Amino acid sequence: MTDTSVPRQTAFVAEKMIEASPPPANSVGVIGWVRANLFPDVLNGALTLLCVAFLVWLLPELYHWAFAGAVWQAGSLSECREIMNATLGEGQRAACWAVVNERFNQFMFGYYPAELRWRPVLAFVLLIAALGPVLFTWLPYRRQGLLFTLAYPVIGYYLLWGGSIWPFATFLIGVGAGVAAFRYVFAQEHPVFGSVGVALLAGIAVAALYWNVLWGPISDGIEGALGPLGPESVASDRFGGLLLTVVLGVTSLSAALPLGILLALGRQSKLLFIRMISVVFIEFVRGVPLITLLFVATTLLGYFLPPGSNFDLILRVIIMSTFFAAAYIAEAIRGGLAALPKGQYEAADALGLTYWQATRKIVLPQALKISIPSIVNIFIGLFKDTTLVSIIGLADPLGIIQPILATPQWNGIVAEMYVFVALLFFCFCFAMSRYSMYLERRLKTDHR
Amino acid sequence: MTAVTEPPQQSFRIEMLWTDARYRSGFLQVIALMLVMLAVAWVVDNTIRNLEALGKDFDFSFLFAPASYDINQVLIDYTSRSPHWRAALVGMLNTLILAFVGCITCTIIGVIAGVLRLSKNWVVSRLMLVYIEAARNVPLLLQILLWGAIFSETMPAPRDYRGEEPAATLWFDAIAATNRGFYIPRPLFEAGSGVVVGVFVASLIGLFIWNRWRKAHQNATGQTLTPRLEQIGKGFAVPAGLAVAWLFFPGFDQGTLAIAIKAVVALGLGAGSAWLLYTFNTLSVRLAILSVPAVLAFFVMGSPITLAYPELRGFNFLDGEGQAIYLRNSFMALWLALSLYTGAFVAEIVRGGILAVSKGQSEAAAALGLRPNLIMSLVILPQALRIIIPPQISQFLNLTKNTSLAIAIGYMDVTGTLGGITMNQTGREMECMLLLMAFYLVISLTISAVINAYNERVKLKER
Numbered sequence: 001m002t003d004t005s006v007p008r009q010t011a012f013v014a015e016k017m018i019e020a021s022p023p024p025a026n027s028v029g030v031i032g033w034v035r036a037n038l039f040p041d042v043l044n045g046a047l048t049l050l051c052v053a054f055l056v057w058l059l060p061e062l063y064h065w066a067f068a069g070a071v072w073q074a075g076s077l078s079e080c081r082e083i084m085n086a087t088l089g090e091g092q093r094a095a096c097w098a099v100v101n102e103r104f105n106q107f108m109f110g111y112y113p114a115e116l117r118w119r120p121v122l123a124f125v126l127l128i129a130a131l132g133p134v135l136f137t138w139l140p141y142r143r144q145g146l147l148f149t150l151a152y153p154v155i156g157y158y159l160l161w162g163g164s165i166w167p168f169a170t171f172l173i174g175v176g177a178g179v180a181a182f183r184y185v186f187a188q189e190h191p192v193f194g195s196v197g198v199a200l201l202a203g204i205a206v207a208a209l210y211w212n213v214l215w216g217p218i219s220d221g222i223e224g225a226l227g228p229l230g231p232e233s234v235a236s237d238r239f240g241g242l243l244l245t246v247v248l249g250v251t252s253l254s255a256a257l258p259l260g261i262l263l264a265l266g267r268q269s270k271l272l273f274i275r276m277i278s279v280v281f282i283e284f285v286r287g288v289p290l291i292t293l294l295f296v297a298t299t300l301l302g303y304f305l306p307p308g309s310n311f312d313l314i315l316r317v318i319i320m321s322t323f324f325a326a327a328y329i330a331e332a333i334r335g336g337l338a339a340l341p342k343g344q345y346e347a348a349d350a351l352g353l354t355y356w357q358a359t360r361k362i363v364l365p366q367a368l369k370i371s372i373p374s375i376v377n378i379f380i381g382l383f384k385d386t387t388l389v390s391i392i393g394l395a396d397p398l399g400i401i402q403p404i405l406a407t408p409q410w411n412g413i414v415a416e417m418y419v420f421v422a423l424l425f426f427c428f429c430f431a432m433s434r435y436s437m438y439l440e441r442r443l444k445t446d447h448r
Numbered sequence: 449m450t451a452v453t454e455p456p457q458q459s460f461r462i463e464m465l466w467t468d469a470r471y472r473s474g475f476l477q478v479i480a481l482m483l484v485m486l487a488v489a490w491v492v493d494n495t496i497r498n499l500e501a502l503g504k505d506f507d508f509s510f511l512f513a514p515a516s517y518d519i520n521q522v523l524i525d526y527t528s529r530s531p532h533w534r535a536a537l538v539g540m541l542n543t544l545i546l547a548f549v550g551c552i553t554c555t556i557i558g559v560i561a562g563v564l565r566l567s568k569n570w571v572v573s574r575l576m577l578v579y580i581e582a583a584r585n586v587p588l589l590l591q592i593l594l595w596g597a598i599f600s601e602t603m604p605a606p607r608d609y610r611g612e613e614p615a616a617t618l619w620f621d622a623i624a625a626t627n628r629g630f631y632i633p634r635p636l637f638e639a640g641s642g643v644v645v646g647v648f649v650a651s652l653i654g655l656f657i658w659n660r661w662r663k664a665h666q667n668a669t670g671q672t673l674t675p676r677l678e679q680i681g682k683g684f685a686v687p688a689g690l691a692v693a694w695l696f697f698p699g700f701d702q703g704t705l706a707i708a709i710k711a712v713v714a715l716g717l718g719a720g721s722a723w724l725l726y727t728f729n730t731l732s733v734r735l736a737i738l739s740v741p742a743v744l745a746f747f748v749m750g751s752p753i754t755l756a757y758p759e760l761r762g763f764n765f766l767d768g769e770g771q772a773i774y775l776r777n778s779f780m781a782l783w784l785a786l787s788l789y790t791g792a793f794v795a796e797i798v799r800g801g802i803l804a805v806s807k808g809q810s811e812a813a814a815a816l817g818l819r820p821n822l823i824m825s826l827v828i829l830p831q832a833l834r835i836i837i838p839p840q841i842s843q844f845l846n847l848t849k850n851t852s853l854a855i856a857i858g859y860m861d862v863t864g865t866l867g868g869i870t871m872n873q874t875g876r877e878m879e880c881m882l883l884l885m886a887f888y889l890v891i892s893l894t895i896s897a898v899i900n901a902y903n904e905r906v907k908l909k910e911r
Contacts, residue, residue, distance in 0.1 A: 037570035287892035429585035
């Protein structure tokens with residue numbers, strides 16, 4: 001074993017590492033990518049060729065229709081056609097975007113008075129400013145921003161509808177009186193009168209008394225003495241276009257969120273009766289199509305209210321779509337509540353938290369976090385569903401198409417306006433769905 | 449340890465209603481009950497006073513009065529002299545038929561798009577992404593109206609099909625697409641066709657039985673087919689391929705290039721199906737069981753089932769008894785838009801379901817030596833379906849509810865008859881809306897019951 005005199009017969013000893021040879025040329029770079037992603041086997045290759053053929057056929061046609069041959073400036077459809085006859089040849093047709101160009105303001109604002117259009121624009125800019133602190137947590141000055149968000153409904157209302165601010169200002173006195181009454185009663189040492197329930201009742205009673213008895217005369221009195229103060233009022237039936245869509249969508253959703261949370265909690269409640277009400281409401285609203293609820297808004301809601309009370313259609317639609325969205329949001333949140341581990345509830349109980357403390361500090365923050373993506377999806381759905389108001393005669397972007405088609409200038413146009421509105425909705429909904437994905441990533445705290 | 453201290457007897461005090469857990473829940477519920485009853489009483493009182501003021505009552509007898517309006521698509525006997533309830537029934541059937549065909553097509557579209565979306569093929573998956581995002585992010589109502597406008601504005605008029613050199617030709621020599629709608633062949637059942645249908649049903653039952661036997665056989669032996677059956681499957685491939693080629697073959701009487709292309713396509717289809725059946729023997733045997741007896745019966749009985757093709761008469765195609773089936777533009781636009789819209793959601797569900805099956809499952813199956821199609825059908829799909837089916841059913845429910853948008857394009861579904869013309873004619877908003885909502889509620893609650901039952905059945909049994 002130790003004999004070393006025999007020279008070694010080793011044929012070959014590697015003295016250095018051999019460099020790894022490069023991968024075959026056809027599996028890297030462009031060729032590799034094409035082979036792996038486009039032609040991995042016969043069937044896929046055929047599919048790729050089929051798709052490419054389809055695109056080669058479709059895209060030039062589409063480009064020609066939408067851009068190359070399209071007419072952007074014209075006063076009427078016949079003018080459009082003349083231009084196309086001149087540029088493309090007799091009888092050749094492409095898109096006539098001139099209709100969108102000419103009626104753009106109607107698609108945006110409906111019949112909103114032209115000289116007041118700066119108000120919806122400002123309201124929209126402020127809306128973005130108000131939503132910013134809610135949607136993005138990394139924004140600076142978020143706390144102050146949230147205060148602005150709270151004030152925004154009032155600002156937005158007066159920018160859009162206008163009207164005198166005295167009724168609202170005097171309405172606020174009632175709120176103040178109610179809060180004062182609540183504080184006063186709640187501060188009492190008495191075991192019965194010092195409790196939350198009685199204090200709440202007292203507050204509500206004082207406020208209701210004020211609104212029923214004093215509010216009207218005071219408001220009228222100030223208005224008579226000082227004259228109306230505030231932006232020029234715009235009637236609801238002038239609202240239309242994208243403006244109406246955004247008003248309906250944003251208002252219904254912001255009203256539906258708290259209602260949906262309450263319904264979801266009610267559905268999980270141990271109190272049989274409350275649970276029953278919530279279940280019946282949720283299942284009923286989810287079980288019928290939105291259009292029937294809108295019909296209820298137009299035909300039946302008037303019956304349910306005291307005789308003589310007549311409030312405008314947009315508000316009625318907002319009420320019904322709020323109910324609609326609330327039921328769906330409740331289901332989304334219920335999913336979040338169900339996904340919460342039982343230990344969380346038990347730990348909250350063990351700490352001696354009351355129901356509302358546990359709900360506010362432990363349950364809801366986690367449940368809402370889980371359900372936010374689906375809530376955003378519900379909002380996208382609601383935003384798309386606002387187009388249904390065109391069926392009951394409101395002039396949202398879709399509803400405004402019919403009157404434009406009825407004018408002699410644009411009678412006979414087929415797809416252009418639908419395509420434009422589709423693109424409009426696509427931009428909004430696509431942005432929202434991306435936001436929902438962003439949220440999902442940001443809120444993900446597990447480490448998978 | 450047996451000494452149980454009695455809790456100190458407390459006299460009841462009023463604040464215990466909300467401080468003591470024993471009373472609080474009851475107290476809150478009583479308050480809630482009172483509030484709800486007050487609200488209901490207020491609404492009912494308002495309604496009664498409003499109805500009185502208008503001189504109306506709450507009464508369903510209007511349902512038996514003649515409807516006196518026409519409906520353009522009726523599946524059961526209906527004339528304008530029929531009562532309102534029959535008009536509502538016609539509308540319900542129109543809703544249900546639309547929902548039924550829509551559910552089928554949206555599933556097909558959704559499954560294909562969802563699977564292709566996961567394909568490694570870059571072009572295909574991008575195309576599917578574009579379709580899914582476009583269909584999901586554009587309002588359904590807009591899609592319906594857009595398709596309706598496209599159909600009625602860009603399709604040829606029926607008169608374009610007339611003459612020696614018509615401006616338009618039938619699709620596949622069978623379907624007439626016009627600006628009034630589509631005309632498709634109607635199967636005509638003549639004497640003796642009952643036998644063919646009976647044989648077909650019997651083969652269906654036979655197929656079911658054979659499937660069970662095959663499964664038992666596979667479980668016992670590990671073989672999917674016996675050698676003899678495998679031979680049958682392979683033997684069936686060639687005649688089936690020939691039959692397919694013959695079905696699509698355009699004939700020799702014309703000698704144009706289009707005919708030649710069609711012939712090549714027909715031969716390709718025939719060869720393709722023969723190859724498919726030769727490779728997948730189980731499928732081949734199933735098809736053989738299903739088709740051979742029925743086809744034999746068809747020829748033995750002397751071809752009793754024929755097709756009534758679209759036929760021009762005057763300025764229009766004929767429809768009705770013994771003629772082609774007429775599908776209105778409104779129906780086609782709704783069907784297409786509902787299928788494409790819901791299909792995009794289904795595609796996302798299918799994709800999510802397949803992705804949710806952990807990768808280890810398919811790797812383990814591959815390590816066991818299963819082929820890709822078996823991995824899909826035996827390992828991934830059974831697990832994915834558990835995730836896919838409940839949201840899939842709720843998409844069916846959404847589609848059914850969305851059929852109510854038919855009113856925007858003039859298709860007479862139940863919203864158009866009961867909630868539309870009947871309501872406007874009789875002025876019975878309350879009654880009509882109640883019935884309409886009840887109809888949709890019954891469907892929805894039935895479907896949610898199905899979902900719940902399914903969830904209960906497939907629930908993973910843990911602890």
